Each structure stands twice: as C-alpha cells, then as structure tokens.
Amino acid sequence: MAGLSKIRYEENPAIHADRIGAEPKVMRYFVAELQNRLVGFALLILSEPRDWTDAHKLFPLIVDVFVAEEDRRRGIGRKLIYAVEQDAHKAGCLEIYLSVEPEENEPAMRLYERLGYERMQNEPYDNDWSYVDSTGKTHTGHERLIDMKKRLQ
Numbered sequence: 001m002a003g004l005s006k007i008r009y010e011e012n013p014a015i016h017a018d019r020i021g022a023e024p025k026v027m028r029y030f031v032a033e034l035q036n037r038l039v040g041f042a043l044l045i046l047s048e049p050r051d052w053t054d055a056h057k058l059f060p061l062i063v064d065v066f067v068a069e070e071d072r073r074r075g076i077g078r079k080l081i082y083a084v085e086q087d088a089h090k091a092g093c094l095e096i097y098l099s100v101e102p103e104e105n106e107p108a109m110r111l112y113e114r115l116g117y118e119r120m121q122n123e124p125y126d127n128d129w130s131y132v133d134s135t136g137k138t139h140t141g142h143e144r145l146i147d148m149k150k151r152l153q
Ligand SMILES: CC(C)(COP(=O)(O)OP(=O)(O)OC[C@H]1O[C@@H](n2cnc3c(N)ncnc32)[C@H](O)[C@@H]1OP(=O)(O)O)[C@@H](O)C(=O)NCCC(=O)NCCS
Pocket: 064, 065, 066, 067, 068, 071, 072, 073, 074, 075, 076, 077, 078, 079, 099, 100, 101, 105, 107, 108, 110, 111
C-alpha cells in the first residue's frame, strides 16, 4: 500500500485500500511493477459501485490509469491498459470504455487513440463526480470529458 501511495494519493491511502478490498465483480485494481518497485496502477470498473454518484453509466470502464512521473514513456501505461482489456475480455466483456479530459490531457487521448479507442462525442461534456471513501471522507471533482470505447477481441 505504501508503494502505491507514494505514486499517488499520499494524503488519501484509503483510495487504494478501497480499490484493493473491493468485490472483484465490481472493480479490480491492476498495478505495474518494475524491478520490485510499484510504478503504476489502473482501475477496471465492471459494474457500478454502490458509493458512486458519478454520471458515468458505461461499463466496463477503465479509470485512473497512472504511471509514476519518472517512469513514464517506457510503455508501462500501454501494458497496464492492455492487461485491463485482457481481463475484461476474459470476464466476458465485448467492449471497454474510458474517459479522458482532452483539454487537459491531449497526450493521454492520443495514446488511447493509438491503442484503438474511438471518441463517443465530438465535444467534451461537463461531469461532476463525488466519492465517499471507507474513512467517510468525501472526494469531489469537476472534469470536462470525452468518452471513448474499444471493441475487445
Ligand atoms: C497517460 C499515462 C498513464 C501514460 O503512461 P506511460 O507509461 O507514459 O505510457 P506509455 O509509455 O505506454 O506511452 C506513452 C508515450 O510514451 C511513448 N513510449 C512508449 N514506450 C516508449 C519507450 N520505450 N521510449 C520512449 N517512448 C515510449 C509512447 O509511444 C507514447 O508516446 P507519446 O508521448 O507520443 O504519447 C501517464 O502519462 C500518466 O500517468 N499520466 C498522468 C495521469 C493521466 O493523465 N492518466 C490518464 C487519465 S485519462
């Protein structure tokens, strides 16, 4: 857990704990290791978690793909996404979705397009989300998203 918190959410380790402890039919957490070091993670949501108020209703959904800054551009993000896709396919999913903030994160969007994801909207839409973690702390955010989808085979 400490290894994951070092990469992201240092102030909120419950975020990682909740994902690790989740019911695998609902969500599955993937971590990337490099030379015995945790360097990234990605979350696969297979069905809507009870504590979500997110406007998203697209499942399965890949959220929060993250690679430690010093370990980026080595193919880790790509491998993480591939591992998530394979797992979703094994679970019987024929399509997979993700959302990206094109105005904030053009490189991620380009990466997803190269991996075969197609945009579902031409223009970003506004999305307010909130999530209450297992310690009772509420996390909220606002983002402008484009959804993307890919057929799995
Ligand atoms: C988006 C993110 C997960 C990508 O992770 P990554 O490990 O850097 O991804 P990859 O290395 O697989 O591919 C990213 C780029 O590196 C390039 N690359 C891959 N292997 C490489 C290598 N061995 N040498 C040089 N470049 C390489 C890819 O072609 C790609 O090129 P681009 O910069 O032109 O897009 C990472 O940048 C990140 O954590 N960003 C912050 C969080 C975030 O934005 N997440 C996405 C939310 S939607």
